[in-house]
Amino acid sequence: MSEDSIDTAKASTELLSLLSARKEAKDPADEEILRVEGLRMHFPVRGGVLYRQTGSVKAVDGVDLTIRNGETLGLVGESGCGKSTLGKCIVRLLNPTGGRVVFKGTELTHMSQSALRPYRQDFQMVFQDPAESLDARMSVGELISEPMVIQGIGTRPERVRRVEELLELVGLPKTASQKFSFEFSGGQRQRIGIARALAVNPDLLVLDEPVSALDVSVQSQVLNLLMELQRELGLSYLFISHDLAVVKHVSDRIAVMYLGKIMETAPADDLYASPMHAYTDALISAIPVPDPSHSRKREILPGDVPSPIDPPPGCAFGHRVGAARYEESIASPPSMREVSRGHWVSDCPCCVKAD
Numbered sequence: 606m607s608e609d610s611i612d613t614a615k616a617s618t619e620l621l622s623l624l625s626a627r628k629e630a631k632d633p634a635d636e637e638i639l640r641v642e643g644l645r646m647h648f649p650v651r652g653g654v655l656y657r658q659t660g661s662v663k664a665v666d667g668v669d670l671t672i673r674n675g676e677t678l679g680l681v682g683e684s685g686c687g688k689s690t691l692g693k694c695i696v697r698l699l700n701p702t703g704g705r706v707v708f709k710g711t712e713l714t715h716m717s718q719s720a721l722r723p724y725r726q727d728f729q730m731v732f733q734d735p736a737e738s739l740d741a742r743m744s745v746g747e748l749i750s751e752p753m754v755i756q757g758i759g760t761r762p763e764r765v766r767r768v769e770e771l772l773e774l775v776g777l778p779k780t781a782s783q784k785f786s787f788e789f790s791g792g793q794r795q796r797i798g799i800a801r802a803l804a805v806n807p808d809l810l811v812l813d814e815p816v817s818a819l820d821v822s823v824q825s826q827v828l829n830l831l832m833e834l835q836r837e838l839g840l841s842y843l844f845i846s847h848d849l850a851v852v853k854h855v856s857d858r859i860a861v862m863y864l865g866k867i868m869e870t871a872p873a874d875d876l877y878a879s880p881m882h883a884y885t886d887a888l889i890s891a892i893p894v895p896d897p898s899h900s901r902k903r904e905i906l907p908g909d910v911p912s913p914i915d916p917p918p919g920c921a922f923g924h925r926v927g928a929a930r931y932e933e934s935i936a937s938p939p940s941m942r943e944v945s946r947g948h949w950v951s952d953c954p955c956c957v958k959a960d
């Protein structure tokens with residue numbers, strides 16, 4: 606081995622040791638790393654001559670969820686149900702209008718940006734649209750190393766070597782660091798986003814549709830990479846996706862979201878085997894079956910999704926489908942109920958199956 610190779614390996618080891626030092630006292634795997642309580646994100650709607658607030662878009666409306674160390678929580682639901690907004694609230698890219706976000710025992714909800722900066726090393730986000738999240742004026746090397754620069758991690762040569770390692774990790778050549786993001790395809794840009802998120806060796810990754818921009822032939826490679834990194838580094842994931850088949854493959858538990866609220870949460874196998882909420886049942890029925898000789902009854906949802914500006918009282922899904930017992934949910938607003946160990950469902954009389 607040449608002296609340059611020895612120096613490179615030594616510098617890389619030193620930087621990884623620096624990044625991983627805080628993990629030596631990591632909490633046990635069964636400990637919560639994230640707790641979200643009653644989280645709300647309401648965007649104001651303004652109008653009129655004086656441009657006064659006339660209402661609010663209830664994108665996230667009272668969400669509770671937890672993620673344990675080393676766990677993947679899948680978050681599924683139709684487009685526009687608030688999944689991405691929830692992820693952005695958790696990492697404080699949006700300031701929630703209510704509720705609490707507790708990360709590793711520390712409440713982040715009302716922290717100033719300066720006080721929050723040290724914690725950003727511990728959680729990162731991979732965005733749905735890499736073309737929007739990657740600054741086209743910066744080289745790929747600058748994009749990936751920027752989190753390390755902000756956090757004051759490593760020297761410049763160490764950061765350069767770390768960038769090259771991360772590029773190889775996500776399947777891109779080292780020379781990509783000298784190029785700009787607009788020179789790559791959508792799938793390659795997404796891999797750059799994943800490399801950037803991993804740069805500071807976080808504990809929690811919020812993955813917002815991380816493989817939706819990738820070719821089908823590459824999706825499994827990236828998913829396997831994420832799962833391998835989770836095993837090696839003890840990462841926790843909030844995996845946001847509309848692809849229920851992918852979510853089942855990567856998740857330990859799954860939360861189903863509809864119109865800003867959680868409808869059902871359960872271990873992945875339990876949820877797919879025994880969905881309790883009618884909305885979950887409808888989503889599962891839409892999963893394509895790869896065997897042409899096997900047919901699955903597709904449940905077509907009637908009606909339209911209610912407006913998040915003026916959601917109906919009671920069960921929003923029951924209102925959409927015209928459920929026979931919808932009026933009962935108005936008199937008694939649904940709350941989460943545990944139907945079996947770890948399996949929680951919004952206890953609505955018009956949408957929940959009998960035990």
